[in-house]
Amino acid sequence: MILQITLTLIAVVALVGVLLGLILFINRQRGAPQPQEQQRARYTPGEQEILERLESLRGALSDRLDELKERVEKFIPPYGRVGYVPSNASELAQLLGFKYVKLGQEVHGELPKEVERYLDIDAEVAQIKEGDYYVYIVKRGDRKLIAVGDVYLDYLTVKFLQDFLSYI
Incomplete structure (x- = not known):
């Protein structure tokens, strides 16, 4: 107990x-x-x-x-993010939507009649609007690029065109 x-x-x-x-x-x-x-x-x-x-x-x-x-x-174009650099006028025209590209002796597309008078401009960089077209003339050293399209290119893309001439 x-x-x-x-x-x-x-x-x-x-x-x-x-x-x-x-x-x-x-x-x-x-x-x-x-x-x-x-x-x-x-x-x-x-x-x-x-x-x-x-x-x-x-x-x-x-x-x-x-x-x-x-x-x-x-703002940064796609080629700037991935580092793609076209190798010829045809690829450049396709990338940026140009109707006409002349790179040295290489020509891609047809030149619109209303912009023919701008082909002889000798400038490092020229951006011209003529009617519905934008004409881009870029020169670096002895290389010259003439591109015609219906799209306005921003500063970075025009800078890319200048650099493009160094790559090719």
């Missing part, structure tokens, strides 16, 4: 100990500041306001950065 009372007493003491430990654990969790509150406790109210504003700007800046990356990707 003493053994039975002792076992019951041990079980009751263990149960009370577990309940007391659980109660203390719950109270400690309830009274402990949350991680965000611990972080804010280090800053003054003014600093906290600045941090909140910076956090709200982070999303807007991220969206703006994505938009700028997209614009840059559109």
Whole structure:
């Protein structure tokens, strides 16, 4: 009988100990500041306001950065991203949509009548609009490129035409 009372007493003491430990654990969790509150406790109210504003700007800046990356990707032509350099007048005409390309003695396509008068221009770089056509004359050293198309080329693409003459 003493053994039975002792076992019951041990079980009751263990149960009370577990309940007391659980109660203390719950109270400690309830009274402990949350991680965000611990972080804010280090800053003054003014600093906290600045941090909140910076956090709200982070999303807007991220969206703006994505938009700028997209614009840059559109601005840089495909050959600039992959490093493709055409090897002849035909490939250049196909790449940039030219109707006529004259590269040294090599000719690709037909020259529109209204732009014939510009063929004798001697300039390092010339970009001329005549009617529906854009005429590009690029000279580097003793090499000369004349290209005619209906698409306006941006500065980087015209720069590419100059560099193209160095590659061939």
